[in-house]
Amino acid sequence: MNASPEMSIPHMETDVLVIGYGFAGAVAAITAHDCGAKVVIVEKMPRAGGNSCYSAGNFGVVRPRASAAFAQYLDRLNLGMTPYDVFEAYAQGSEQLEKWFSALGGELVPRISALANTFPGVVEGPAFPKIAPSRKMFDIRIAKGPAELPPALRMWDFLSRNVSKRGIEIQLSCRARELTRAADGAIVGAVVEHNGQLRRISANRAVVLTCGGFENAPELLNNFVASKPIMFAGSPGNTGDGVKMAQLVGADLWHMAQTATLIGYKAAEYDAAFCIFFRAPGFIYVDKYGERYIDETAIELHDFDRVFSHFDPVNIEYPRIPSWAIFNERTLKAGPLTWSIAGYNRDKYQWSADNQAEIDRGWIVKAATLDLLAERLGLRSETLKHTFYTYNTACETGKDSVFDREPTSLELLRPPYYAIPLHPVMVNTQGGPKRDARARVIDPNNNPIPRLYAAGELGSIWGPLYDGAGNLTECLVFGRIAGQNASGETPYDS
Template sequence: MRVGIPEKWDTEYDVVVVGWGSAGTAAAVTAHDQGAKVLILEKMADGGGNTRICGGNIIIPKGKEFIEYLDILSFQTTEREIIEIFVEEAMKNGEWIREMGGEVQVFTPLEVAYPTMIAGAGFPNVRGAETVVKYNIKGTLEEGKPSQRLWKFLSGLVAKRKIKVLTSTPAKELISSPGGEITGVIAESEGKTISIKARQAVILTCGGYENDPRMKWDYLPVKPAMFLGTPGNTGDGIRMVQKIGGDIWHMTRLSCLIGFQAPGFEAAFWVSFLSEGFIFVDKYGRRFVNEAGIEIHEYYRELSHFDVEKMEFPRVPLWAIFDEPTRRRGPLSRGTAGYNRDLYNWSLDNSAEIAKGWILQGKTAAELAGKVSVDPRILEETIARYNQYCRAGKDEDFGRAREDLRDLKPPLYAIQLWPALINTQGGPRRDKESRVLDPEGKPIPRLYAAGELGSIWGYLYQGACNIGEGLVFGRIAGKNAAAEKPRS
């Protein structure tokens, strides 16, 4: 732990915010508007993190019953008083955006994808689910994808206030006084170490550990897990907090879809299906789930089955097998969200990806099985059985709904898929005031955290709550940091 005040600080601010995404912006802007001189440190060449490439959905619940819903989802992993504050403040997310000069609109999905739970409550049978309403920043697709509009709005708030941002400047370490107060940050800029004094407080908003292979292997229930978002989120904030004696929570929690890991790409491509002609099979060619009934953030539950006989995760990787109408229906990776969104245009009919060998094709199930190294008899049997259920209108094995059943006729296609993280939820344990706590539950003086770094989502996750949470606890952290008595 680095203790004590450097002989000479390189620079000083009232509030230092580490990481520039949704939480960092809300924190910096709020602290600034309360009169603090604010610095943002951003590791990457540009800000935005996962925020700028996400789906852009923001939760604004329409009633306090949302507290019950989240309390049930949290399964006692987050104190109710934290959930209460979250809901109270999340109901004001729209108001805050308007105050800041933006406007919101209710989110409506562009296409019907399978599974379909993207629009409303992830867990529709839970009490309070009817209060889930997702919004995005008002605008059309021509004006930008939802998260492009979100980041344009958020980064504009920082620019308008001329808040100082140091990009390509990762924070490395927190500095604390002998009494345990956080006094500043050590960062790296252009190969040099710089010390930055924080007269009032430090706010950590530097994301999760989606791109830290070791932490993922240690903590996550499914292995390996690829990532869909920014390569910049490597758990730095978690290590910094551990080093000064902070507690951590929710480390095993994740939001996990399925993705294709293309050669030469750092992040995975988010894959979803626009038509019902598809199934998932494990490494051995067997179905294992109602493919159209998975809550999209919770794929890991289905994929984390571990076979103790074989000592492996038989569903990692899995194969999606799909038919010609599905191939033609639209791109398997739609480019609305994810780090690769701006790096690659997936072809509309998936033909370019067939040509590249990313999608494999077979005139028969047996031919396809040969290409994906599955026993042809098993894959043929799996498809024949599934087709029989489709004809009968009843999936006897996994209960896929009648309207989601369509038999698979050749030619058939396959794509290899992996668990693919939207994000991780774990990090520094915090209280309702966004203060980082030590293992005894005591706040570490002058240290705050917000966003997906130690988010409040400790068990099940409701979509659109990460951005919603970043805005809420970013505002709370910014307000409290700016209210700290400045040290001389």
């Protein structure tokens, strides 16, 4: 849509328009304001915070003088799918985060608990330590804040207070419909919809897209994401708006097949899924035929899309969707199977500490024998018994000859047996408009689209492999970069 003085819809002006009000949008707005720009934020949901508020709230701070090594590590993970200078900007920006927080009156503290001590298979430090030059390149941090708030909401409390005290205008339930372009191709604002009414917002300097991914855009998921079906754990507002708006003004896309995907349980009563974690090692995964297919403790926490995307072209199916997690009494009693501090269901349902309420609801299946378990799961009893025999033999001998699971993680599965169906569950998508190290949105010829920037989950920097806590780090780092560069544009002279 070209900007036109003949448009009859209401009109307002600002210097920088930020579309999307999660962590990246808040940081971009704060930074642009502090650089001297007038800023307006529009958010399509009635509640601010975006997908960020449903995260675990962890982000990485690169240690002093480690940014070069960290950028090299990330470059190896992404197999050339992200330009090296983008990772350099990310690493250098992460190294500056503690100083930035302090300047805004905040404080960062170590992550509340070590996941490695809570959930088997979760590593501390770099997610892929075999190729990392050091396990101590970065520290995981959360924002200090009210103790009653989970980490993500502590961060949101800090960021939203900083936005508020600057008097930055925020318009909720206001959906950006289309970016507006001048005759020379520069992005000069957007058309938004509020209460069914359209309005133009002119941005005299730039527009920053921070409106999240496409976890709830079925057509985009079907076209780009391998696992089918795939569930979501975060905000239902992530419907790919930014992807479509950027495409319409000529943006290139990247990383569209990449997701940060965990495992989870989808209850019929809830739109979002519950992410599932096992706090003791007495569990295995079996496919829809009752067979193990992987070392269950060696999967990187966010890499389950790759695991579940295995496709059988003979039977035309994804045999691992759904999978069944089968576990023993000790694992059942080790604690709730979900993580109560994160996910869209966090405020909607309190998972029981002993998992008994979920057994009573029928979410978790209980059986006294393998024959009864197989019947209740719809599996062939002979196959399931063979799977158990092979696995329990590995536990007794201390050697998993099939999948080479670590001996210390092998724990016998004895009755009573428990099981829960598992799907791939997205924390977020990574794809969207391609951006450069200055957070400028790029066209297919690798040229920046004038006055258009992006940050956060929309068009994330992550390619084939994702390093844990990196998405929130990216929100903060590229939110700052986008806000600074957007505010630095000279006022547009039409």
